[in-house]
Amino acid sequence: MSAYVYGVGTSHFGRQPGVGGPALAQQAVLEALRDAEVDSVDAVYAGTVFGAPGTAQRALQSVGITGVPVLTFENACATSSTGFHEARHAVLSGRYERVLVLGIETMTAHFNGPITPEETDAEGRAGLALPGVYAMVASRYDHLHGLRPEALAAVAVKNRRHGSLNDRAQHGVEVTAEEVLASRMVADPLTLLQCCDISDAATAAVVGVDRGRTRDVRIAASALRSGGLWDHRSDQPWGYELMGQVAADAWAEAGIGPEDVDLFEVHDAFTIGEITATEALGLAEPGGGQDLVLSGHTTLGGRQPVNPSGGLLSRGHPLGATGLAQVAEGVWHVRGEAGARQVEGARVAAVETMGGGTAGIDGNGCVVVVLGG
Amino acid sequence: MSPTVQPPPADPRTRATSDGTAVTITGWRCTACHYPMTQQVTACMECRGEVEETTFATEGEVWASTCLRVRVPGHQPPFAVAYVVLDGGPRVLVHTGGDQPLAPGTRARVVAVSETGDLVAEPDGPVSAQEVAS
Incomplete structure (x- = not known):
């Protein structure tokens, strides 16, 4: 038995102060319901990281979805991926036949610039903002494998080129490697054009039982874990082992490996995140993620494109909405509906979302989803 | 549902004091498995065994x-900041002064607690050009 994605939808991504969650949710949910060709659902699994209490219910009444169970998840950047994973299991268990998953985030209502570190977190209180977290990943990766600036730049160049083909993306302008490396340093060695932007957006998907329609996309696997203790005994960069464990879970459930996947959407909140993710997913050996991107293997037109949407680097990163944006991209490709950035002949897509921010563990949550096949 | 004004949350950072010449870093260590912890705990995070206060x-x-x-x-x-694995554990986040990160693999020593309450470390021993990360 499998669960299926009936339909997906998203708002535009960008800094949209004053638009508000309900208006963004209307765009995403109505598109998803139309795409799914349904007008009601049995439950809603919503997600927001920074939203106020009642964010989901406030948005849902604007699209006429009331009177059903509404649950709100929070799992940092993996929030709506977590909702998607749980909705799938709710369908597989027979609890519901049809679940709407919703991700919603209005980050400009909370931040003028980068996300403020959490005061109740030991490292957040010490000033380790998220660019610093990923910069530490880069530093450790460099110590283990040697990190070439041109590989970091190649991720930004590739994803921003992909993003130029995505009219929903926040930053759809192509850049050169020289521009990437010459942009303002944020946290050594990560420059501004290697960092995703905060964003306001909503995303939605309808997940349900098999209804025998060829346009529905099978969810071949999904896996979720939070990280183990990440401490003085750990040798690997933050998140690397967690991503690897969750990917192994997903490959085992799907009965395929990374070599069988036609495209990936991975968590490139910062360029180094894509390099470590591709290695953790098994696309490359440890240390081989740099050659992978430099070789063109992961570009549109290459053997296995990574982040054909443009990734978080182009789309922007509305935390609680990002996971479903990645799922939507995978669905569009497997259906052959991705337009100018379509991966030719795509049958299987994989999504990886990594959520973090808690000191002492290897990640708040990581989700890997396999679609199609 | 807007929150009222609240006092600042408890400081979750590694506890340390300085007498002006030396720093003492305190925390907890498991009496059974010897796991070191900087977070305030009543049981071991690793094995849930008994813990006792200690210095690192x-x-x-x-x-x-x-x-x-x-x-x-x-x-x-x-x-500049760094993770430093203290001898015998744990790993702590420190500030290192200036804007040149210390190179991984080199030695460092916690020498002060900053005005902002953060551990401050310096290279342990003479600094060579290779010890400053490029």
């Missing part, structure tokens, strides 16, 4: 480092 070494090895050059509340950019 102030010297260790730089594990990773960076310099933040963006605005972070309570901290003036640029500021």
